[in-house]
Amino acid sequence: MSQSVLVIAEIRGGKLRQVSLEAVHAANQSAGGAPVDAVIIGSGIIPVASELAAYVSGKVYAVDHPELASYNAPAYLAAVKGLLDERKPGRVFLGHTAEGKDLAPLVAAHLGAGQISDVIAVSDSADGSVYTRPIYAGKAFEEKAFSGGSGVVTVRPNNLPPAAQAASPAEVVDRDYAPASDLRSIVKDVVRKAGGKVDLSEAKIVISGGRGVKSSDGFKPLQELADVLGAAVGASRGACDAGYCDYALQIGQTGKVVTPEVYIACGISGAIQHLAGMSQSRVIIAINKDPEAPIFKFADYGIVGDLFEVVPLLTEEFRKVLA
Amino acid sequence: MNIFCLLKQTFDTEERIVIQDGQVSDDGVKYVINPYDEYAVEEALQLREKHGGTVTVVSVGPARAAEALRSALAMGADEAVLISDERIQSDEAGIASLLQAYISKQPFDVILGGNFSVDTGGGQVAVRLAAGLGIPHAASITSLDIDGTAASVKRDAEGDTESLELTLPALFTAQQGLNEPRYPSLPNIMKAKKKPFQTLSLDDLGVDAAAVAPLTKRLGLSLPPERGAGQLIKGTPAEQAARLVELLRTEAKAI
Structure with missing residues (x-):
């Protein structure tokens, strides 16, 4: 060219x-x-x-x-x-x-x-x-x-x-830059919501929560695991629609598409529109109480269990091995 | 207030994609208003409720897109315009030009559209249209307040929230969280059938097909490799956690 x-x-x-x-x-x-x-x-x-x-x-x-x-x-x-x-x-x-x-x-x-x-x-x-x-x-x-x-x-x-x-x-x-005199669009303020946190779209590891996290407090154990791993926290549409978290975290066909090295889906059933947003991750891990959850059909590693039990234990394990 | 709402008809997000003869098959597919455009329609209706005026929904697409426009009329939009012509082969640049050809001839204050479409997802058409019309834009907004010709918006920028002020006329694209789209009511569905609905061809717009020829071309189409189910990790929660960490380090070599 x-x-x-x-x-x-x-x-x-x-x-x-x-x-x-x-x-x-x-x-x-x-x-x-x-x-x-x-x-x-x-x-x-x-x-x-x-x-x-x-x-x-x-x-x-x-x-x-x-x-x-x-x-x-x-x-x-x-x-x-x-x-x-x-x-x-x-x-x-x-x-x-x-x-x-x-x-x-x-x-x-x-x-x-x-x-x-x-x-x-x-x-x-x-x-x-x-x-x-x-x-x-x-x-x-x-x-x-x-x-x-x-x-x-x-x-x-x-x-x-x-x-x-x-x-x-x-x-x-x-x-040189000559400031435009007639800007019809002015930025008044930027609030850095992601302050200090890892950016979802660039994260190497994503810990994601679905309806199974049950409340906004339910994201706390996920955030603790994310902090240990240097990961970002995401969510399914179900969790966002239920008001557990901000739509900025949503992963799926509506929301963000992520392709991290490791994707840990906690309490996410695996609707088609969610899978579209994360199925190109290299390694997928599913933690869900329901053994029939469709997410297990796509996960490299599955744990049938209560995320509130398993996730803190995972955090402990990673703390040990990464120390 | 003259409000225009850009709308695309897309596959429902729960549809699986099937490729047949080198094309995405639309056999038996359920169509919807692009979810992000639905937020735009809702915002347009709320603006009209606050400030008065008319809401016109506009789409460039095949004849079936009329159904999506009818849904928007049933939500409460006043008029619909479908730009449809067998000679239209446009990509995003051409679609923006077609929308511009129509909207530039109308009086307009606010143009709303979706942040991107959930099918081809280029995220270009609305912003290109703003550039073509020479008006300011704010993309991916989560709130919009209008006072006279001043618009204050909040926009989602990868988790950051930017506050902007724009002077109307201006264009905005909707992000999730902007509002909760309403369902069409039965009386509105009935009324929608009688609302003005225009279909415009290239000749109606005075646009030459060559002027909106695509600037990009598709060379191939493929599906992602199938992902099979992996292994279920058994044991007590503590055993499961320890085993998973071990597998991630030794087998997957991911952490």
């Missing part, structure tokens, strides 16, 4: 996101040896730009401005517009994250480009890159390619390997 390839990298909690390096990997693969550039947007981001530069073969553009401290759609689009217009990238890669999902369609619309969202694998064909993505939340997969024009790709966290270090670090180039 003769046109340039650009990654829009992302910062969360002051740190470069792992998925941005996975996006660089996808970009490198699609670029077929041509240099890949990256842009990073935020405030006080030069250290992160330098960190990113180690993985980037082209240039790293840094758009550093106090007004870009947190994500805002029109401001972030304004921050990359100049670059998009100058470089006219043939491919743009972002993470399929809250920020990337929001920004990607704006970038695609600005470029008049197609977009392939939520990509989990990239392969090569004679006609260029082929992108695999789940449909119906992972009940099936489709392979997609661009019809010929430019394209925007968002990559799902945790599915592609991160980019290897580049032969030599990329040059970091400062880009």
Whole structure:
């Protein structure tokens, strides 16, 4: 491909996101040896730009401005517009994250480009890159390619390997940002609900609760196990609908799709719409009182038992072996 | 207040996916309003109840999508528009253009849609439409308050809650937790049959099929590998816990 390839990298909690390096990997693969550039947007981001530069073969553009401290759609689009217009990238890669999902369609619309969202694998064909993505939340997969024009790709966290270090670090180039005077969308406040907790979509281990947890307090033993394992806590629709937890935790065809190394389903029966959200996890463990629960048909390891008995014992065991 | 609601008809989330002749089979499938779009319809109705105005539900899709639009009318929407034409092969970019071709000619204050569709799930159409119309948007919202032309929203960003203020006209996409969609009542189901329902072709919209040709193409379709049942761990709860930890470390090499 003769046109340039650009990654829009992302910062969360002051740190470069792992998925941005996975996006660089996808970009490198699609670029077929041509240099890949990256842009990073935020405030006080030069250290992160330098960190990113180690993985980037082209240039790293840094758009550093106090007004870009947190994500805002029109401001972030304004921050990359100049670059998009100058470089006219043939491919743009972002993470399929809250920020990337929001920004990607704006970038695609600005470029008049197609977009392939939520990509989990990239392969090569004679006609260029082929992108695999789940449909119906992972009940099936489709392979997609661009019809010929430019394209925007968002990559799902945790599915592609991160980019290897580049032969030599990329040059970091400062880009000016002119604050837009007529923003019709202003971010007033951000409450970090996930404060200190592991992010569900990027977690290597997910401990999930269903109706069987019986109350919001019922999530406590799950959280204790999660703390020992450095895991994130999720939930089924049943648990969310019953008001035991926030919808932000919901895993399933409605809700989030997760693909951790280990998924521990506690008190979850295994409705089809829930299975869609977690069945691509590498190892699935089911803990349920009901031996007939459909989840056991999908679990690598099953324990028929009371989660309130088993989960604290598991926490104890892991404490011992991980100490 | 002129409220437009974007709606897609999707498979019910309890449907299994079957691939036949290289296509997803729709044999015997139950269709529903995309669950996220249902939150959008409910929010549109609540806005109308508070501020007055009309709610128009709009869909781009095959003839069967009329059924989803009728369901939205039965929930209480005032009018429905189905953009349907055999020449439409569009992906997300083209669908956004078609919606834009229609909505840009109407007076509008608020556009609502789902955060994403539970079938192809690209999460692009609504945001592309906002870009095309040149209006601000907030995606994945969990609350919406409108006062005059000022909208205050809360948006879910991977567990964080962002508070935004936007100036109308604006577009919003619904996240779970925004509201509890109502069920259609019998009188409303009867009334829905008499509500205005327009079907628009490419010619009606003055859009050339080539202008909304897809920018992406599907090359293949597959099902995930079958997952068989694994092993049940027997014993007392303490034995089960110890055995599971051991298996995870030695056999699965996962922890």
